[in-house]
Amino acid sequence: MRAQSTTLGVALFMMVWASLATAQPKTQPKTQPKTQPKTQPKTQPKTQPKTQPKTQPKTQPKTQPKTQPKTQPKTPVDPSSGELVLECEGDLSNFTGAVAMINGKSVGGLPLRLRLVVGRYLLEVEKAGKQTWRRWLDLKPGAREVLKVHLENAHARKHTKVQEGTLLVAADVLEARVRVDGKGVGRVPALVTGLAPGTHQVLVEADGYAPQRKMVRVQLGKTLKVRIQFRQEQSGSVTVVTEPPGGAVWVDGSRRGVAPLTVRGLELGKHLVQGRKDGRLNAEQSVFVQVGQVVTVKLALHALPLNPGRGGLRVTSNRPRALVFVDGRFVGKTPLLRHDILAGPHVIAVRLEGYAQHMQTVNVELNSVVGFEAQLEGAASQASSLPGSQPTSAPALRERDVRMMTPQAASLVAPTYVVGEFSTGFPYLLLARMVTGIYDGDPLGLDGGVSLRTYGAMTEVGALLRLRLLQKERWTAAMAFEFGGGGGPDSRNTFYTELGAVGSYRWGRLANFSLAAGVQLYTDRHCPSGAQQDELAVCTRPIEGLNSSEVRERLGGVRLMLGMIAEVPITRWLSLYGELEFAAGGVRYAFTDTFASVMPTDDPHVYGRIGVALRR
Numbered sequence: 001m002r003a004q005s006t007t008l009g010v011a012l013f014m015m016v017w018a019s020l021a022t023a024q025p026k027t028q029p030k031t032q033p034k035t036q037p038k039t040q041p042k043t044q045p046k047t048q049p050k051t052q053p054k055t056q057p058k059t060q061p062k063t064q065p066k067t068q069p070k071t072q073p074k075t076p077v078d079p080s081s082g083e084l085v086l087e088c089e090g091d092l093s094n095f096t097g098a099v100a101m102i103n104g105k106s107v108g109g110l111p112l113r114l115r116l117v118v119g120r121y122l123l124e125v126e127k128a129g130k131q132t133w134r135r136w137l138d139l140k141p142g143a144r145e146v147l148k149v150h151l152e153n154a155h156a157r158k159h160t161k162v163q164e165g166t167l168l169v170a171a172d173v174l175e176a177r178v179r180v181d182g183k184g185v186g187r188v189p190a191l192v193t194g195l196a197p198g199t200h201q202v203l204v205e206a207d208g209y210a211p212q213r214k215m216v217r218v219q220l221g222k223t224l225k226v227r228i229q230f231r232q233e234q235s236g237s238v239t240v241v242t243e244p245p246g247g248a249v250w251v252d253g254s255r256r257g258v259a260p261l262t263v264r265g266l267e268l269g270k271h272l273v274q275g276r277k278d279g280r281l282n283a284e285q286s287v288f289v290q291v292g293q294v295v296t297v298k299l300a301l302h303a304l305p306l307n308p309g310r311g312g313l314r315v316t317s318n319r320p321r322a323l324v325f326v327d328g329r330f331v332g333k334t335p336l337l338r339h340d341i342l343a344g345p346h347v348i349a350v351r352l353e354g355y356a357q358h359m360q361t362v363n364v365e366l367n368s369v370v371g372f373e374a375q376l377e378g379a380a381s382q383a384s385s386l387p388g389s390q391p392t393s394a395p396a397l398r399e400r401d402v403r404m405m406t407p408q409a410a411s412l413v414a415p416t417y418v419v420g421e422f423s424t425g426f427p428y429l430l431l432a433r434m435v436t437g438i439y440d441g442d443p444l445g446l447d448g449g450v451s452l453r454t455y456g457a458m459t460e461v462g463a464l465l466r467l468r469l470l471q472k473e474r475w476t477a478a479m480a481f482e483f484g485g486g487g488g489p490d491s492r493n494t495f496y497t498e499l500g501a502v503g504s505y506r507w508g509r510l511a512n513f514s515l516a517a518g519v520q521l522y523t524d525r526h527c528p529s530g531a532q533q534d535e536l537a538v539c540t541r542p543i544e545g546l547n548s549s550e551v552r553e554r555l556g557g558v559r560l561m562l563g564m565i566a567e568v569p570i571t572r573w574l575s576l577y578g579e580l581e582f583a584a585g586g587v588r589y590a591f592t593d594t595f596a597s598v599m600p601t602d603d604p605h606v607y608g609r610i611g612v613a614l615r616r
Contacts, residue, residue, distance in 0.1 A: 082143040086112040086125070089148040096510070098127040098151065103170035103189040104225040109510070110149060119174045122189040125149050132223075165218035167192040169202060171228040176206040188228075204228045236289035237264045239296045240273055247275040247283075247301050250328055253349040253359055262294070272347060272361070274327065275299035281344060282327060284361070309343040311364040314371030315350065322352040322376060330440050332416045334374070350374035403569035406613050407435040408579065409514040410478040410504035412468050413447045414440050421577075423611025427591045427599065428453040431609060435464070443471040451484065457596035458494055458524075460486035466502075476504045480518065490536055491528040494590065497521045500561065509569065516563040522588065523556035526595045536595065543594050559585030567613070575613040582606055 088095045088110050095110045101124040107114065110125065118141050125133040130151040137145060169178045171188040178190040181200050185192050188204065197220045204212045209230040218224050240249045242259040249256045249263065251273055256263045259275060266289045274284040283299040315324050317334040324336045326346050331338060334350065343366045350358040358374035404411045405419050413419045415437035423431045435449030445468035453460050462484025470477040480502055485495035500518015507513065527539035529552050542551040562584070567577035583605040589595055591603045 081115055081117050082139040082141065082145065084112075084114045084116055084121075084123075084137065084139065085144070085146040086110055086123070087146060087148050089150040094130070094151050095127070095149070098125055098130070100125050104168045104227055105170065109508075117174070120187070120189070122168065122170075122191060123147070125151065127151060129153065164193070165195050165197050165220055166223040167195055167200065167202070167216065167218055168223055168225045169204065169228065170225070171204055171206070171212075171230060173206040173209065173230045176204050176228070176230070179203040179205075202226060202228075206230055235265045235267060236291060237262055237294045238266060238271065238273060238287055238289065239263075239294055240275065240299065241296070242275040242277070242283070242299045242301055244277070244301065247277040247280075247299065250274040250276065250347075253325060253328055253347055253357075255328055259299075272359075273297050273299070274347060275301055276327065277301045279304055281342075282346070284345060284347070309366035310340055311343050311366055312337065312339040312369030313341045313346075313348070313362070313364060314369055315348065315374065316371070317350055317352070317358070317374040317376055319352050319355060319376045322350050322355075322374065325349040325351070330414050337369075339369070348372075350376065352376050402615060403509055403572055403575070404506055404512050404567075405615055406512065406567050406575065406577065407433045407449065408502075408516075408565050408577065409512050409567060410466075410468065410476040410502045411506070411512060412440070412445045412466055412476075412478065413437045413449075417615060419613055419615045421611055421613045423577075423579075423609040425579075425609025425611075426607055427455050428609065429455050429598070431611070433464070435466075444468060445471070445478075451482070454486075455591075455596060456488075456598050458486055458488035458492050458590065460484055460494060460496070462496070474506045476506070478502055480516070490526075490534055491532065492524075492526055492595075494522065494524045496523075498561070512565075512567040512569075514563075514565040514567075516561070516565065518561050520559045520561050520583075521556070522559075522590075523554045524588070524590045525554050526589065527552045529553075538594055555589050557586045557588065559583045559588070573615045575615075576610075577613060578608070578610045580606070580608045 086100055098110055099106050100108060100110055100112050102114075102116075102121050104122070104124075116139055118139050121137045121139065123133075123135045123137055130153060133149050133151060135147060137147075139145065167180065169180075169185075169188055169190045169192070174188065176188045178185050178188055178192075180192050180195070180202055182203075195218045197218055199215055199217050202214045202216055204214075212228045212230065214226060214228065216224055216226055238251065239262045240259050242249075245259060247259045249259050249261045251263055251266070252271055268289055268291060270286060270288050272284060272286055274282055276282050280301040280303055283301050285297050285299060287295045287297055289295060313326070313336070315334055315336040320334065322334045324331050324334060326338075326341065326348055328347070328349075341364045343364050345361055345363050347359065347361055355376035358376055360372065362370050362372065364370055402414075402417070405413045405417060407413070407419055407421045413435050418434065418436045420435075421431075421433045425431075431451070431453040433449055433451045435447055437445075437447045439446040446465065448463070448465045451460075451462045451464060453462075462482050464480065464482040466478050466480045468476065468478045478501070479499075481499050483495075483497045485493065487493040498518055498520045500516055502514055502516040504512055504514040527535055531540065539551055540548075542548055560583070561581060563579055563581040565577060565579045567575050569575045583603075587603045589603075591599050593599045593601055
């Protein structure tokens with residue numbers, strides 16, 4: 001009985017154990033599918049699509065299209081060069097007369113923009129009474145370095161004497177090696193400090209060239225600049241003779257002087273030489289200039305026919321509003337269509353600031369129109385004597401600059417340009433003029449415009465014409481004619497005529513100085529011929545020197561006017577100017593407080609004004 005119960009218990013235990021073993025697979029599939037599918041699909045699809053697609057499309061398309069199209073056109077075409085820009089920091093008057101130097105060679109005033117080949121340069125800006133600004137520049141390919149120049153006042157020397165000098169060595173071969181007194185000091189440009197005053201030996205070596213030695217004398221507390229030249233001068237000359245003599249000589253579209261003339265320093269290669277003379281047909285010839293040679297050119301200037309035929313010229317360009325020159329004379333901006341061009345060959349130059357000049361010869365046929373499209377590409381550059389440098393420059397408007405076009409000097413306004421001036425002073429509280437070019441020849445030129453001026457009591461409107469008679473590189477002379485009239489309250493009116501001459505001297509691109517002399521005729525009416533209610537009180541009670549009949553008549557006179565004008569261009573389109581004028585002759589009552597309360601008691605015969613000129 002006990003054995004049976006034991007056997008029954010063992011069997012019962014085995015059944016329970018088997019049931020527990022079979023129940024285990026039911027729990028495992030419940031927990032595993034709940035945790036695994038919930039966590040894995042949620043985290044993986046959420047994080048991966050959110051981070052990856054959001055960040056990549058946002059950063060990549062935004063930065064790349066914005067920067068690439070803006071910077072790409074400014075990148076220099078030549079990968080072996082870069083651009084240097086020197087800007088003025090502080091008051092611009094501090095930089096008047098300052099000279100910028102690269103590797104010890106002067107390259108002009110400030111501000112300055114140059115294109116240089118890749119290399120190391122020593123930059124200096126010097127001005128009397130100022131400390132020399134000095135920087136080293138390692139120019140990388142395609143780089144654009146913009147440096148701010150700040151000039152400080154030169155401090156008084158310390159009581160302790162300076163017992164050393166400085167030597168700057170430059171050469172026309174970059175990376176040339178420099179030794180001073182047998183000791184290597186680096187490559188050009190080399191700035192050697194701490195030298196004892198006295199004589200020193202400089203040795204400069206460059207691969208492919210013979211060593212250059214030079215004895216120099218260093219002075220106490222001063223910087224001695226030495227320039228070594230390895231290369232021979234790569235230029236030639238052209239001698240031009242015209243028949244008849246006295247023809248103007250033009251080379252590659254620039255006037256060089258009057259024949260017989262020798263033009264020196266021309267770059268090697270092909271050049272176009274022209275001869276021009278009033279009343280005669282232009283003559284031209286292509287020449288090839290070689291090193292050290294002088295090429296002689298003879299040009300026959302035949303007389304113009306009595307009725308010279310004319311044709312048309314159409315010029316377009318891939319860059320709008322480019323300047324067009326026909327035989328060196330400015331004729332307008334692109335797109336251009338002219339029907340008054342003399343039949344025959346002409347040299348056409350198309351220029352635009354920041355682009356290389358396009359020049360070609362066209363043959364204008366009688367009663368027909370010839371046209372072409374100018375391709376202006378790349379940065380405009382001009383050769384420089386500095387090795388490896390090419391200073392960028394805006395194209396000059398013939399022998400003058402657009403910056404010097406002004407309504408009051410002899411530098412006329414060119415056709416298609418408009419210049420306006422606005423000034424204040426005495427006697428005219430407000431004066432405004434608008435002038436545009438009419439004709440631009442050689443040397444004759446003509447412009448004209450209108451003027452408006454007022455001193456409160458009367459306002460005048462006038463018309464003016466200027467005829468240029470002489471134009472040199474720096475000097476210009478012209479005749480000026482202006483007439484007009486106006487009126488004001490209380491039955492006032494005035495008429496005037498002014499005829500005179502003006503001569504201008506251009507001081508580079510910095511200033512324009514003019515002297516003017518002329519005759520002024522005027523007639524003013526301040527009181528009506530008969531008594532009226534709205535007349536001035538002085539009309540019924542004349543001042544001393546005028547009786548009751550004289551005050552009601554026209555008060556006129558003739559005066560000699562002498563003037564001095566100074567103009568300073570600030571930008572290509574803006575100038576500041578001032579004028580001082582002296583009158584020799586009788587009193588002009590219009591400029592006294594008798595008829596205008598804003599005027600002084602007596603006519604001072606000295607007038608002045610300051611203003612601005614805007615060019616467009």
